[in-house]
Amino acid sequence: EVQLVQSGAEVKKPGESLRISCKTSGYDFGDFWIGWARQLPGKGLEWMGIVDLPDSEIKYSPSFEGQVTISADRSINTAYLHWSTLRASDTGMYFCARQPGVVGDTVRDYWGQGTLVTVSS
Amino acid sequence: DIVMTQSPDSLAVSLGERATINCKSSQSVLYNPKNKNYLSWYQQKPGQPPKLLIYWASTRGSGVPERFSGSGSGTDFTLTISSLQAEDVAIYYCQQYYTTLWTFGQGTKVEIK
Numbered sequence: 602e603v604q605l606v607q608s609g610a611e612v613k614k615p616g617e618s619l620r621i622s623c624k625t626s627g628y629d630f631g632d633f634w635i636g637w638a639r640q641l642p643g644k645g646l647e648w649m650g651i652v653d654l655p656d657s658e659i660k661y662s663p664s665f666e667g668q669v670t671i672s673a674d675r676s677i678n679t680a681y682l683h684w685s686t687l688r689a690s691d692t693g694m695y696f697c698a699r700q701p702g703v704v705g706d707t708v709r710d711y712w713g714q715g716t717l718v719t720v721s722s
Numbered sequence: 723d724i725v726m727t728q729s730p731d732s733l734a735v736s737l738g739e740r741a742t743i744n745c746k747s748s749q750s751v752l753y754n755p756k757n758k759n760y761l762s763w764y765q766q767k768p769g770q771p772p773k774l775l776i777y778w779a780s781t782r783g784s785g786v787p788e789r790f791s792g793s794g795s796g797t798d799f800t801l802t803i804s805s806l807q808a809e810d811v812a813i814y815y816c817q818q819y820y821t822t823l824w825t826f827g828q829g830t831k832v833e834i835k
Contacts, residue, residue, distance in 0.1 A: 634822065645828050647826070648824040662723070708774070709784055710772075710783070
């Protein structure tokens with residue numbers, strides 16, 4: 602069974618750094634990309650970028666280029682989202698998602714449960 | 723970026739009635755060599771990650787009830803809930819995957835009238 606399990610909720614101060622994780626299991630980690638999505642309080646979904654494991658590339662949506670760093674550790678099947686300097690405006694829920702895949706005669710999507718990040722002084 | 727625009731932002735429908743949500747993309751998401759529209763619909767309930775309802779613009783995902791249907795091609799798409807049930811109260815998003823840098827519509831909140 603494919604599973605994506607994210608790290609727990611975080612409370613940080615502005616200016617601090619943070620790395621959250623998305624640990625995967627149940628499939629070959631290197632065969633699919635992992636993406637990150639942000640959801641600000643009461644707002645919609647925004648796609649931040651992906652770590653494309655088959656092509657060994659990292660791609661960012663324009664709004665997030667230079668704001669966060671996406672990475673992965675193939676040895677432990679885990680993807681990461683990192684901020685070097687948090688701002689209050691980073692407060693929100695962050696989801697990881699695996700590239701959808703064909704299972705039998707249908708397409709399945711896989712998401713983590715979400716990590717709530719709160720940035721407040 | 724491909725910009726996705728949904729309408730309306732919210733709608734209230736009586737139980738058993740039809741709900742229709744529209745989505746327009748800023749450029750075509752039809753990939754001609756495969757004749758497939760790279761457009762999905764997601765449902766999100768509070769505190770949960772999104773759930774895939776429809777992919778290729780019109781194919782229902784695994785376990786998705788038949789009352790959900792998708793249509794459209796190119797730049798204009800529609801999600802229809804033929805007979806609204808209480809459990810369908812949620813926010814619905816269209817999403818393009820024509821590029822790996824997905825983009826979502828702003829969401830449509832569906833409530834019971």
